[in-house]
Amino acid sequence: MKLLRYGAPGAERPGILDKNGSIRDISSIVPDLAGQYLTPEWLQKIASADATSLPIVEGEPRLGSCVAQPGKFLCIGLNYSDHAAESGMAVPAEPVLFMKAGSSICGPNDNVVIPRGSLKTDWEVELGVVIGAKAKYVSEADALNYVAGYCVINDVSERAFQLEGTGQWVKGKSADTFGPTGPWLVTRDEVPDPQALSMWLEVDGHRYQNGTTSTMVFGVAHLVSYLSRFMSLQPGDIISTGTPPGVGLGQKPPVYLRAGNVIRLGVQGLGEQQQTVVADE
Template sequence: MKLLRVGAKGAEKPAILDNNGTIRDLSGVVDDIAGEVLTPDGLSRISGADLSSLPELDAGQRIGPCVGSVGKFICIGLNYADHAAETGADIPKEPILFMKATSAICGPNDEVMIPKNSIKPDWEVELGIVIGKEARNVEEADAMEHVAGYCVVNDLSERHFQIERGGQWVKGKSADTFGPIGPWMVTRDEVADPQNLKMWLEVDGHRYQDGSTQTMIFGVQHLVHYISQFMSLQPGDIITTGTPPGVGMGIKPEPVWLKPGNVMRLGVEGLGEQQQTVVAYAAK
């Protein structure tokens, strides 16, 4: 199933993309694509619905974040061997964990706003894991039972804040609009092998990232197991799993940073595409 949320910010309706590419309203079946709806029981309720009887939604409406009320937005750093090489970093011995503020989450095609005092805004196409069953100290062999599905994530970063301002990476990752997710969550049963997905990102039509989840250092199964040793994972939590090479910071001879007017397009095989226009900071 491809589950999404459609409508104005804060007023999104739960929806499903049927086999004909029509967006159907799930409001009569579930309240939202969030929390308990992402558990096996919740997904079973959706899969049992007669899609042909559900109202069609206007395909021109805004697509919101594919998961609502996200509790934790957990990120994995330097998780692609080829990306670690481009940054000059050593291959991590264990997954590098950091958090991204949930207030960074936005729709897959919403504008991305460069934060105030930003110097080095950057892009990162990533595979996102959506948790569907509480995970606490799970064995690696059982980890996939706790995954509801997958989505595209653009883990936008402000490298000056992240690297040169001291402290944890979270400050360079958490600006408003720095977490587009979607367009939809694809349920686990429809992704045969999350470790064999092509992924790409373009800025103004130039392809900077062209990679594959094959080069992940720590795969999906291991990450769910590993993170669950340090914190419980709840339905609706998102783990974004790292990026392949081609980020702006790694471009030679000079890095390339995002600027107002740039248009990013990105996607992960089988999970859909995103497109964001970059805009300058504007105080509310």
């Protein structure tokens, strides 16, 4: 299934993409795509519904984040060896963990807003993993059974805020609109191998990133198992799994986002995003 949320910011409704590409409203089945409603039991209720009997959503509504209000927005840094190299950092011996603020999450096609004082706002196409069952001390062999599905994430980053001051990376990762998520939550059954997905990103039509999840240092199953050692993962939590090479920081000379740029990105089978970059007022 391809699940989504549509409507004005703060008033999104849950939907499903039918086989003809039309959006069908599923609010009669679930109130939203969040938390407990992403567990196997609720996903089965959605899957069992007759999609042809559900209301069609007319027009082309705005899409919100495909997951509402995740309890945790976990991110993995330097998870592609060639991206670590372009960043001038060593390949980590174990996953590098940081978090983005939940308030950074926005719809897949919403504007990306450059924060005040930013000169180094950057892009990162990533595979997002959405948790569907409480995971605590799970084995790598069982880890994917705790996944509800997958989505596209643009881990927008302000490099000066992230790397040139003191403290952790979270400052450079958490500005409003720095977490476009979606367009869809594609359920696990439609992604038999999360380590075999191509991914790409363009700015103003120039392709900067062209990679594959097969080159991750730590795969999805390892990440879910690893993170569950340190905290319980809850339904609706999101893990953003790292980016392949081609970010602005790695260009020679570096290239950063400016107002008016258009970002397009996608992950195989998970859909595409498009954002226009604007300056904060």
